[in-house]
Amino acid sequence: MGYRRGVPHRTFDRSPWRLDPEVSFLNHGSFGACPEPVLEAQRAWRDRLEAEPVRFLARELEPLLDAVRAEVGAFLHADPDGIAFVPNATTGVSTVLASLRFRPGDELLAGDHEYNATLNALRAAADRDGAKVTLCHVPFPIHDPAQAVEAYLEAVTRRTRLALVSHVTSPTALVLPVAPLVRELDRHGVDTLVDAAHAPGMVPVDIDGLGAAWWTGNGHKWLCAPKGAAVLHARADLRDRLRPLVVSHGLNDERPDRPRFRRLFDWLGTSDPTPILTLPAAIRFVGGLHPDGWPGLMADNAALARHGRDAVCYALGIPSPAPDSMLGSMAAIPLPGLAPVEEAAERLQGQLLAEERIEVPIIAYPVPAARAPGAGPSGLAVRMSAQRYNDPAEYEALARALASRLLGPARPRSLLGRLRH
Numbered sequence: 001m002g003y004r005r006g007v008p009h010r011t012f013d014r015s016p017w018r019l020d021p022e023v024s025f026l027n028h029g030s031f032g033a034c035p036e037p038v039l040e041a042q043r044a045w046r047d048r049l050e051a052e053p054v055r056f057l058a059r060e061l062e063p064l065l066d067a068v069r070a071e072v073g074a075f076l077h078a079d080p081d082g083i084a085f086v087p088n089a090t091t092g093v094s095t096v097l098a099s100l101r102f103r104p105g106d107e108l109l110a111g112d113h114e115y116n117a118t119l120n121a122l123r124a125a126a127d128r129d130g131a132k133v134t135l136c137h138v139p140f141p142i143h144d145p146a147q148a149v150e151a152y153l154e155a156v157t158r159r160t161r162l163a164l165v166s167h168v169t170s171p172t173a174l175v176l177p178v179a180p181l182v183r184e185l186d187r188h189g190v191d192t193l194v195d196a197a198h199a200p201g202m203v204p205v206d207i208d209g210l211g212a213a214w215w216t217g218n219g220h221k222w223l224c225a226p227k228g229a230a231v232l233h234a235r236a237d238l239r240d241r242l243r244p245l246v247v248s249h250g251l252n253d254e255r256p257d258r259p260r261f262r263r264l265f266d267w268l269g270t271s272d273p274t275p276i277l278t279l280p281a282a283i284r285f286v287g288g289l290h291p292d293g294w295p296g297l298m299a300d301n302a303a304l305a306r307h308g309r310d311a312v313c314y315a316l317g318i319p320s321p322a323p324d325s326m327l328g329s330m331a332a333i334p335l336p337g338l339a340p341v342e343e344a345a346e347r348l349q350g351q352l353l354a355e356e357r358i359e360v361p362i363i364a365y366p367v368p369a370a371r372a373p374g375a376g377p378s379g380l381a382v383r384m385s386a387q388r389y390n391d392p393a394e395y396e397a398l399a400r401a402l403a404s405r406l407l408g409p410a411r412p413r414s415l416l417g418r419l420r421h
Contacts, residue, residue: 092216
């Protein structure tokens with residue numbers, strides 16, 4: 001390792017991703033990263049679109065979307081007839097909430113590990129209809145996935161109408177037990193909206209087997225598709241209730257040979273459909289990077305995330321905050337010795353990038369929308385991602401960098417040899 005202007009100089013071979021080779025990129029979870037062959041596939045779609053836009057958008061797009069729906073449905077084990085395409089999972093959540101109506105006094109349930117934007121959408125829907133948002137507390141650190149199930153079920157009342165549940169939580173990177181959660185909530189008469197923003201490509205997904213009322217997940221994160229490709233799925237008995245956020249020609253399209261669900265969602269005005277059309281290329285290419293396909297890739301990424309978690313926990317002298325069963329391709333670790341304020345998180349994240357060339361988020365939790373009025377966060381966590389382009393040494397470098405800043409200069413040097421064993 002060389003040094004330049006006081007910054008550690010490392011280079012990483014990220015191919016076929018186009019990431020900066022001089023940055024240790026441990027933040028795939030925020031916005032994903034698209035490898036070059038997938039971008040090439042998108043360019044081919046764009047070239048075809050721009051060669052004859054009327055032919056492409058007016059005559060060819062619908063059957064092309066149907067083909068994508070079939071392939072994506074097979075990957076997600078989902079009925080293609082229940083799939084609508086949206087730009088991102090946040091839009092998917094807002095679409096469901098805008099389609100539903102609640103009565104004054106109804107309760108909308110969520111956990112305090114939810115994503116800030118989706119909690120904002122939930123509160124907006126509650127305010128619109130005079131309903132109430134109830135947040136249950138899921139512990140972090142957590143020792144058993146059953147604790148998450150118990151937290152939700154203890155908050156259910158006779159007025160609970162909908163539960164928003166993340167498959168993988170954004171601030172704390174926990175893989176929640178969505179199958180038993182959906183099953184138990186359904187037994188209590190509560191529909192579930194699963195925010196699976198991180199799930200496709202990180203953990204196995206079986207939408208039909210899950211049986212949730214609503215499910216939405218991103219393609220741009222762990223599937224490594226272009227930005228602007230996400231899926232919204234509605235269970236068969238609820239599809240007639242779902243409406244897109246944009247009212248367009250599908251509202252009075254009476255073609256009998258095309259399901260109304262597709263007519264409503266497939267054309268919302270002129271936009272770039274190439275991210276969605278590139279989803280099959282992303283599924284095939286990224287899954288093909290591992291000899292065992294997607295199961296092998298997901299297992300390797302999870303193992304790398306566990307290595308990173310263990311290195312950081314050891315360097316900081318703290319126990320693992322969650323069992324391995326609740327870990328996918330990300331790991332969040334509470335940081336000792338820092339005041340739980342947003343400014344401290346921003347300062348540490350900036351230092352790691354500027355001084356160590358490590359791109360990793362420092363997250364204040366719970367998110368603002370999950371806090372009581374006037375309350376601040378209860379803790380700060382580093383959230384590491386693991387993707388095929390990462391290397392174990394990157395997490396060991398992060399562990400040393402964190403230890404030197406949080407524990408003082410002597411401790412990390414004494415840990416250097418032990419971290420390599």
